[in-house]
Amino acid sequence: MNPDQLKYSKTHEWVAVEGDTATIGITDFAVHLLSDLVFAELPAVGKKITQGEPFGEVESVKAVSDLYAPISGEVVAVNERLTEHRGPGGKTIAAELDLLSTSPFADGWMIKARLNDPSELSNLLNASQYKAHCDVSQG
Amino acid sequence: MSYLFATADERQQMLQRIGVESLKTLLDQIPAGLQLQQPLDLPQSLTELELEQHLRGLAAQNIGASARACFMGGGAYDHYIPSVVDEVTSRGEFYTAYTPYQAEASQGTLQAFFEFQSLIAELTGLDVANSSLYEGGSGVVEAVLMAMRCTGRMERVVILGSINPEYVETLRTYFLDKTAQVVLVPAPTGTVNVAELETLVDDQTACVVVQQPNFFGCLESVEAIGQVAHRSGALLITSFDPLSLGILKRPGDLGADIAVAEGQSLGIPLQFGGPYLGILACRQQFVRKMPGRLIGQTVDQNGQRCFFLNLQAREQHIRRAGAMSNICTNQGLMALRAAVYLSLIGPQGLREVSELCCRKAHYAADRLNQIEGCELVFAAPFFKEFVIKYRDGANVAIRKAAAADIDIGPALSRFSDLDWISQDERDQYLLIAVTESRTKDEIDRLVAALSDH
Numbered sequence: 001m002n003p004d005q006l007k008y009s010k011t012h013e014w015v016a017v018e019g020d021t022a023t024i025g026i027t028d029f030a031v032h033l034l035s036d037l038v039f040a041e042l043p044a045v046g047k048k049i050t051q052g053e054p055f056g057e058v059e060s061v062k063a064v065s066d067l068y069a070p071i072s073g074e075v076v077a078v079n080e081r082l083t084e085h086r087g088p089g090g091k092t093i094a095a096e097l098d099l100l101s102t103s104p105f106a107d108g109w110m111i112k113a114r115l116n117d118p119s120e121l122s123n124l125l126n127a128s129q130y131k132a133h134c135d136v137s138q139g
Numbered sequence: 140m141s142y143l144f145a146t147a148d149e150r151q152q153m154l155q156r157i158g159v160e161s162l163k164t165l166l167d168q169i170p171a172g173l174q175l176q177q178p179l180d181l182p183q184s185l186t187e188l189e190l191e192q193h194l195r196g197l198a199a200q201n202i203g204a205s206a207r208a209c210f211m212g213g214g215a216y217d218h219y220i221p222s223v224v225d226e227v228t229s230r231g232e233f234y235t236a237y238t239p240y241q242a243e244a245s246q247g248t249l250q251a252f253f254e255f256q257s258l259i260a261e262l263t264g265l266d267v268a269n270s271s272l273y274e275g276g277s278g279v280v281e282a283v284l285m286a287m288r289c290t291g292r293m294e295r296v297v298i299l300g301s302i303n304p305e306y307v308e309t310l311r312t313y314f315l316d317k318t319a320q321v322v323l324v325p326a327p328t329g330t331v332n333v334a335e336l337e338t339l340v341d342d343q344t345a346c347v348v349v350q351q352p353n354f355f356g357c358l359e360s361v362e363a364i365g366q367v368a369h370r371s372g373a374l375l376i377t378s379f380d381p382l383s384l385g386i387l388k389r390p391g392d393l394g395a396d397i398a399v400a401e402g403q404s405l406g407i408p409l410q411f412g413g414p415y416l417g418i419l420a421c422r423q424q425f426v427r428k429m430p431g432r433l434i435g436q437t438v439d440q441n442g443q444r445c446f447f448l449n450l451q452a453r454e455q456h457i458r459r460a461g462a463m464s465n466i467c468t469n470q471g472l473m474a475l476r477a478a479v480y481l482s483l484i485g486p487q488g489l490r491e492v493s494e495l496c497c498r499k500a501h502y503a504a505d506r507l508n509q510i511e512g513c514e515l516v517f518a519a520p521f522f523k524e525f526v527i528k529y530r531d532g533a534n535v536a537i538r539k540a541a542a543a544d545i546d547i548g549p550a551l552s553r554f555s556d557l558d559w560i561s562q563d564e565r566d567q568y569l570l571i572a573v574t575e576s577r578t579k580d581e582i583d584r585l586v587a588a589l590s591d592h
Contacts, residue, residue, distance in 0.1 A: 039427065039452075064452045064461065 001105040003027075007121055008130035009070040014105065015124065017115060022071050025109045026058070026100065029134050036061045037097045040082045042110055047075045049113055051120050056110070058100075071120050073113035082110060204409050207544045208581040210503075212356065212524035212572030214275060214303050215403050215415070218382065218492075219576045224406040224479045233475055238432065238468040242447040248471065249446035253434045255478040262384055262481070263398045264391025265420040269431035271474040272417025272466060275401025276309040279348060279378050281430045281464055282397045282419060283310060286346035286374040287319070288428045288463070289396075294319050295343045297336070299364075301326040301353035302378060304556035319345075325559035329357040329517025329526070337367045344371055346397075350378040351387070356500075356524035356570070357517050358387070365394030381405050381418065381477075383522050385486075385493025390420075397421045406480030407473055416473040427453060430464030495575035496523035499582065503573045506586045513589055516568060524572035526551070529589070533569040536589055543588040545581065547571050 001023070006014045012030035016023045031037065039059040049055040049069035056067040082100070087093040099108040125133060150162075159165060166174060185193060209217035228234065232247060239245030252270040259268035272278045279302070287293050298307060300323045307323065314321055322339055324331055330353065340347060347368040351361050365375040374396040382404045390398035402416030403409075421429060427450060435449030455462040484492060500523045508515045512530035529536035533550035540547045551557055551568040560568070573582065 041427075059452045062452075062457065064458050 001025075001109075003105050004127045006105070007070065007124040007126065008133075009068060009124055010133060011068040013068060013070045015070045015121075017118070017121065020115050020118075021076065021112055022073060022115045023109050023112050024070060025104055026067065027130075028101075028104045030065075031100045031104050034058060034060045034063070034065060037100055040095065040097060040100075040110070042078050042083060043075050045075050045078060049073060049075060049111075051123065067110070069113075070124055071113065071115055071117075073116045075111050075113050077112040079109050079111070081107070204546070207546055208577060208585070209409075210540070210545060210547045210571050210573060210577065210581075210585060211549065212570040213354070213549045214305065214401055215409055215412070216523075216572055216574050217409060217576055218404045218574045220406050220408060221480065221483055223483055224476050227479045228472060228475050234472065236471065238471055239448065242445070246446055249434050249448075251475050251478060252432070252469065252471065253436055253446050254482075255474045256434060258478055258481045259418055259420050262381065262389070263379070263395075263420045264389035265395070265398055266423035267426050267429070267433070268418065268420035269429055269469075270434050271402070271469040271471075272399075272419055272431050273470060274403075274413065274415040274417045275378065275399065276303070276306040277313075278399040278401070278417035278419055279306045279376070280310050280313045281417075281466070282376045282378075282399045283346055283348060284313070285397060285421070285425065285428050285430060285463070286376060289374060289425050290345045290372065292343055292345040292373070293317075294345075295322065295341070296320070296345050296348070297322045297324060297340055297373070298348045299324050299326060299331045299336075299350065299353070299359070300557075300559055301329070301331060301355060301357070301359065302348060302350035303354045304554040306350075306378065307556045323556075323559075326353070326355075327559065329353075329355050329519045330359050331364070333360055333363045333367060336364060340367055340371045340373055342371050344368075344373040346374040346376050348376045348378065351390075351393075352380055352383060352522040352524070355517055355519075355526045356521040356572070357519035358521065361388075361390075361393040361395075369394065380522065382489070382492055382496065385489040385491070386497060387493075387522065391422075396425065402473065402477050405477035407476050414470060414473055416470050416477055418477075426450065428463060429453065431466050432469045492575050493522075496573060499575070499577055499579075500524065500573035502579070503571065503577075503582045503585070506582065507571070507589065510586065510590045512592060523574060524570055526568050526570055528564070528567045529569065530567065531592065533567055536569060539588050539591065540585060543584055545585050545588060547585070 001016050006016050008014050012027045014025055014027050037058055037060050041057040043055050049072060051069055051072045053069055054066035055069045058065050058067060081096045083095050085093055204217045236248050239248050242249060256268045256270055272281055283296050296319060298321060310321060324336055324339060347364060349359050349361055349364050351359055353359055361377060368375045375394055376397045377390040377395040379390050379398055379400045381400050381402055398420045400418040402418045407416060433449045435447055437445060437447055439445045451457050453463040455465060455467050504515055504525050507513055507527055514528050516526040516528050533552060537548050548569050552565045
């Protein structure tokens with residue numbers, strides 16, 4: 001994903017829209033703030049999410065942060081690499097949370113959802129607005 | 140510490156040290172209008188001799204279990220406590236320690252709790268145990284709330300009516316502000332009918348709670364109950380008797396997802412109802428939803444083994460209102476007593492204690508069943524306690540036994556949550572528990588006392 005072309009929420013989630021499918025993750029700014037991520041709790045496929053409402057959690061050693069849905073819809077895919085899951089042959093594979101640090105806008109995607117209402121995207125920030133928002137909150 | 144020194148000279152020295160004229164000066168920050176202007180209305184003080192005599196008189200109004208033969212059941216029992224338990228736990232380092240918040244300053248405490256957790260995990264056949272909760276009743280509630288979090292089902296829980304009615308009451312108290320339905324399944328034959336249970340468990344049900352052995356002492360079909368729960372995606376919660384695991388299958392082997400217990404039987408005296416010990420263990424997949432303190436083992440920067448508070452992001456001091464529970468402590472001293480007890484008796488000792496309880500209970504049940512006007516109520520297999528029906532009334536039976544320095548009960552009429560048993564029957568029903576501490580002679584004396592109409 002090209003960060004310049006994404007939409008952002010004030011709570012540091014990004015969203016990329018292709019047709020009626022939205023791919024959602026968290027930004028490098030958020031990952032940097034959280035530091036030392038140890039666990040991500042993501043919703044199951046089929047779960048309904050609502051713009052502005054929590055859809056999951058990320059946990060660092062000292063804190064837990066809610067993940068807020070940037071758009072409303074229904075979860076159609078979850079990035080299983082971010083959670084412990086069974087690989088081929090039934091072997092348990094550990095979560096690869098450093099994907100959030102190394103590739104937050106690509107391999108570190110969190111969920112894909114079917115977008116209910118495209119007009120919700122106008123509630124979000126574009127790349128430069130988001131950057132300004134981050135500069136303000138850092139100052 | 141039997142004596143605190145506080146002479147007038149010492150008080151003066153302390154006041155001088157902090158640069159204050161009198162004790163009264165320390166109260167100056169309280170507004171004058173709120174300060175009491177007269178002496179407290181207390182009786183004249185007693186001398187040490189008079190005080191001791193007075194307190195001894197008060198204490199003599201109580202009779203402890205050690206002075207009589209205790210056959211009482213219903214959740215707390217007169218099991219034997221080996222002297223090593225008091226010897227280890229009365230050490231100042233353990234006895235006065237608070238629950239640990241700073242790992243670097245509490246390694247001894249943390250190691251003790253880690254051992255406790257390890258013992259409980261092995262005892263239950265489950266993956267992980269926390270470092271304890273307050274007691275059995277709130278433990279059941281914590282397990283139910285945990286199951287709701289794990290399944291995401293917040294609206295319906297199914298509880299077998301054969302669990303301790305005081306645990307049911309505790310659950311109802313916690314649920315006062317919740318919309319969730321608490322479905323109680325009656326057990327008129329002493330155990331639950333699994334087919335009937337199946338009709339009550341649906342895909343909205345978060346959990347099914349079963350006590351094994353149940354409140355009546357009877358053994359439930361836990362595995363079948365677990366299968367019913369799992370078929371609908373609900374979790375199985377078992378409330379178990381720790382000492383029964385010497386001869387009964389472990390909760391983990393029966394399919395329990397979460398196992399909770401009252402740990403009083405593990406080296407803790409009756410103590411007029413507390414402090415007791417809440418035990419909670421669960422499968423690995425649920426560990427992040429567990430309430431309570433969780434101790435982990437790791438290595439420090441020098442590669443030395445050390446202990447720490449694990450997964451703190453579940454707890455209040457990190458998550459505040461989003462925490463898994465409002466509990467932010469554990470029953471450290473009681474957990475240590477249980478750990479010492481279990482370490483001492485080991486698997487073989489556990490088996491021996493279990494067998495003794497079971498055999499003695501069955502001997503007692505057989506003899507009591509033969510008394511005219513006295514009979515065993517339920518036909519289901521039992522472990523160490525059972526319900527008898529005394530024709531002349533449960534309270535009459537209790538009085539007759541008491542006259543022989545024997546305590547039995549409780550009478551089921553004490554429990555209004557058992558309203559699916561008729562009032563008439565409840566007036567005649569009472570529990571009798573037989574632990575390894577009871578002798579044949581005591582059992583025979585009980586039989587004699589109740590045979591006397």
